[in-house]
Amino acid sequence: MTMEPNAEPNAEANAEPDVLGLLERALSASCAASLRAAVKLGLADALGDTPSTAEDLAAAVGADPDALRRLLRSLTCYEVFTEDPEGRYVHTEVSRLLRTDAADALDQLVLWMTEPWTWELWGRLDESVRSGKDVFVDLHGREFFEQVHVAWPESAAVFDRAMTQASRQSAAAVAAVLPLSGARTVADIGGGQGFLLASLLEHHPDVRGVLFDRPDVVAGADARLRDGGALAERVRLVAGDCREEIPADVDTYVFKNILGMNDEDAVVVLANLVKAAPAGAGVVIVENFVDDGPGQRFSTAMDLRMLLTVGGRKHTRDGLLGLVERAGLVVHDVTPVNSYQHMIVAATPA
Numbered sequence: 280m281t282m283e284p285n286a287e288p289n290a291e292a293n294a295e296p297d298v299l300g301l302l303e304r305a306l307s308a309s310c311a312a313s314l315r316a317a318v319k320l321g322l323a324d325a326l327g328d329t330p331s332t333a334e335d336l337a338a339a340v341g342a343d344p345d346a347l348r349r350l351l352r353s354l355t356c357y358e359v360f361t362e363d364p365e366g367r368y369v370h371t372e373v374s375r376l377l378r379t380d381a382a383d384a385l386d387q388l389v390l391w392m393t394e395p396w397t398w399e400l401w402g403r404l405d406e407s408v409r410s411g412k413d414v415f416v417d418l419h420g421r422e423f424f425e426q427v428h429v430a431w432p433e434s435a436a437v438f439d440r441a442m443t444q445a446s447r448q449s450a451a452a453v454a455a456v457l458p459l460s461g462a463r464t465v466a467d468i469g470g471g472q473g474f475l476l477a478s479l480l481e482h483h484p485d486v487r488g489v490l491f492d493r494p495d496v497v498a499g500a501d502a503r504l505r506d507g508g509a510l511a512e513r514v515r516l517v518a519g520d521c522r523e524e525i526p527a528d529v530d531t532y533v534f535k536n537i538l539g540m541n542d543e544d545a546v547v548v549l550a551n552l553v554k555a556a557p558a559g560a561g562v563v564i565v566e567n568f569v570d571d572g573p574g575q576r577f578s579t580a581m582d583l584r585m586l587l588t589v590g591g592r593k594h595t596r597d598g599l600l601g602l603v604e605r606a607g608l609v610v611h612d613v614t615p616v617n618s619y620q621h622m623i624v625a626a627t628p629a
């Protein structure tokens with residue numbers, strides 16, 4: 280018997296497995312760590328509008344030139360900085376967002392996403408997936424927000440600044456589409472330091488506002504909302520826990536990126552709203568959906584982070600609508616706010 284050579288090689292059998300594709304993903308913590316290092320070193324500020332060498336940048340930020348070149352080389356693989364033909368580094372659209380003087384700076388959000396305590400949580404994701412619960416309380420003995428505020432004040436400060444940066448990114452888009460016609464008072468529940476509320480009040484000069492958040496967050500409210508601030512006379516700052524109470528006497532309530540706590544608590548919060556609010560009050564919920572195309576890598580990663588930290592989630596569109604209806608709200612509409620966020624427009628029962 281003679282063996283004929285195989286004339287048509289089997290493409291499938293010969294295809295090289297995507298080893299790099301897998302290993303790059305397995306090492307993707309290095310991308311997060313490199314971004315954090317860039318922020319901690321102040322690299323984006325050190326690199327001005329003209330190209331710089333790794334040596335010049337190293338001198339400017341006080342780093343080892345060889346190690347900094349290696350960091351820059353890794354970051355350029357993710358389009359954070361790029362290298363010109365002379366081997367000098369220049370900004371990209373992405374690295375410009377790390378400049379602290381940029382109006383749309385996101386440096387604090389990068390720090391918040393990569394705080395030192397986050398790394399231990401990610402290593403225990405399998406435990407959360409087995410149990411369906413957070414690992415945070417088990418690790419630290421306190422609920423997430425309590426631990427951040429009580430034990431990690433520097434992280435708490437990063438968080439507040441990060442939320443303001445996140446709000447700044449979307450505040451104009453939200454303020455432009457928020458249905459506030461006819462409203463006399465708007466409350467931002469879990470409104471952070473009030474950047475969005477301040478933007479809404481600036482947009483709608485006849486509307487009054489309520490900023491509701493945890494006591495330590497409200498204490499650091501946006502200067503425009505505090506005593507002596509340009510909007511202070513039109514604002515009430517209310518410290519509290521929305522799982523226990525929601526302010527009354529408000530025409531429109533805004534919940535932006537706050538219903539990711541566990542579903543039972545989210546329904547309690549919305550049911551508190553139904554109890555406290557006047558009949559027919561407007562309710563606007565702004566969220567990232569995990570089944571939303573363009574923002575899906577981001578929202579699914581945030582979904583897992585919320586599982587780890589608070590046993591919470593980023594919802595699918597139908598999942599969130601289900602909670603809203605379970606709490607007794609009447610849904611009118613769901614519309615996009617921007618390329619990665621949606622707005623559910625609802626009301627308390629008439």
Ligand SMILES: C[S@@+](CC[C@H](N)C(=O)[O-])C[C@H]1O[C@@H](n2cnc3c(N)ncnc32)[C@H](O)[C@@H]1O
Nearest residue numbers: 442446469470471492493520521522535536537
């Ligand atoms: C992800 S941040 C969103 C902040 C802001 N709405 C935004 O979109 O930028 C969640 C906010 O909810 C607040 N928060 C969390 N749990 C809360 C609770 N039980 N009662 C009141 N505020 C709460 C946090 O302090 C934080 O400011």
